[in-house]
Amino acid sequence: MSDQELAGADFESLTERGRLAVEAGRLDEAASWYDAALVWAERQGDGEARDRAYCNRATLAIELGDGEAYLNELRRILMRGMKAANGFRAAYALARSYELKKDRGKAQFYARIAREHAELAGSAQWRAWARNLNGNLLLAGSFFADAAREYEEALVLEPAAAGVWRALIEENLGYCRVVQGRRADGFALLYRALRTLRRLGARRYEIHPRLSLCYAHLEAARYRDAERNGRAALTAAAVNDDREGRKMALYLLGETAKLAGDPARARSWFRELQVEHYPESGYLPDLLLAIDVRQLVNLKA
Amino acid sequence: LLLQHRIRRTATLPNATAPPQQVQLVGRQLRRLRQDCGLSREELAARLGLQPADVARLEHGDHRLSLALLCRLVAELGAKAESLRAASAPPRADDDDGPAVKVLRRAPHARERR
Numbered sequence: 549m550s551d552q553e554l555a556g557a558d559f560e561s562l563t564e565r566g567r568l569a570v571e572a573g574r575l576d577e578a579a580s581w582y583d584a585a586l587v588w589a590e591r592q593g594d595g596e597a598r599d600r601a602y603c604n605r606a607t608l609a610i611e612l613g614d615g616e617a618y619l620n621e622l623r624r625i626l627m628r629g630m631k632a633a634n635g636f637r638a639a640y641a642l643a644r645s646y647e648l649k650k651d652r653g654k655a656q657f658y659a660r661i662a663r664e665h666a667e668l669a670g671s672a673q674w675r676a677w678a679r680n681l682n683g684n685l686l687l688a689g690s691f692f693a694d695a696a697r698e699y700e701e702a703l704v705l706e707p708a709a710a711g712v713w714r715a716l717i718e719e720n721l722g723y724c725r726v727v728q729g730r731r732a733d734g735f736a737l738l739y740r741a742l743r744t745l746r747r748l749g750a751r752r753y754e755i756h757p758r759l760s761l762c763y764a765h766l767e768a769a770r771y772r773d774a775e776r777n778g779r780a781a782l783t784a785a786a787v788n789d790d791r792e793g794r795k796m797a798l799y800l801l802g803e804t805a806k807l808a809g810d811p812a813r814a815r816s817w818f819r820e821l822q823v824e825h826y827p828e829s830g831y832l833p834d835l836l837l838a839i840d841v842r843q844l845v846n847l848k849a
Numbered sequence: 850l851l852l853q854h855r856i857r858r859t860a861t862l863p864n865a866t867a868p869p870q871q872v873q874l875v876g877r878q879l880r881r882l883r884q885d886c887g888l889s890r891e892e893l894a895a896r897l898g899l900q901p902a903d904v905a906r907l908e909h910g911d912h913r914l915s916l917a918l919l920c921r922l923v924a925e926l927g928a929k930a931e932s933l934r935a936a937s938a939p940p941r942a943d944d945d946d947g948p949a950v951k952v953l954r955r956a957p958h959a960r961e962r963r
Contacts, residue, residue, distance in 0.1 A: 650915075689903070689912075690903075690906070690911070690912045690913045727913075795916065796916070799916055825916075825917075826917075826920050829920050829923070829924065831923070831927070832920065832923075835923060839875070841875075841919060843875060843910070843913070844875060844907075844913055844914060844919060845913055845914065845915070845916055845919060846913035846914060846915060849913060849914060849915035849918070
């Protein structure tokens, strides 16, 4: 964005454009809007807007796997504690960062702060996000019943209009339900989430319901549907350069082929998984062919 | 507060959905292998970066791992089992072991990336 364009813009519209781009899954575009909002706030000398823009940009960088450089400043924003709103944003971003690094202890610490700030700010949507975040941490720890309760609370709080985020919460809850053996509920939630994401054009996030649906169909012994969703997840992972998603898709496709009675194809998927992700674990294809580890693996851990 | 949170979560465990028989079977096999390897739950948990309670839940069939952690578990137990078997004379027959244990016993000495 040129200086002239920036001068003619206002902070709220730049931020809103960034938010819409995030919802649509256009994260690179969102980064440029948030960068512009940050420059705008710094030029205006508006500290509160600057912190808000910084938190938005940092959250995005964290999602893109490039957030390490932002963490210290996020902590400073949190410590300044001028506004509950920026406190929430900073704590949420920090919690999300540690969640992605699988450091549950620190993630829980910041998630609790985020929830307190959300309560303080009186925002139902932020309370929903905080619930969802806590649900994610419980889910990663395989506390499926507790996680499901958090997601249910989040859905009550989250306005129906917030389509993408609601769909992502439904997807999380749907996975919990399948793991808990409540497949009908799980399928309903997962397909609803997928339909919403497709309707809103948020293709980037489709990989999540696709992976969960692959697993759900696998549990229901519907191998064709499982393979269809697994392949869709694999394609989505390639489009978004999502290494973690590709890993799970390869594993699930291997399980699908194995249970469908095609060990040669299963070996091929497992071999691909091992070579790409666990090069030092040459035994993995044999292990996965010999043992059904579905009940030991948490797709969201 | 974190400790309180942990206690609260632990307190919910008895209400968790009862794990299917197959899961319990795999959990029991894991426990047996861990015990064969002479590892306490605390030791195995420390090697995997887990809480001992997580290992207990895994062996009971109500905890699940990421694929990466599952590989590390196999590498840890497999390597330990191999070293124990190599040290024993004559080599221990494992015909009575379940399939999980057999394959885990064949797992190489490979170390997962940290």
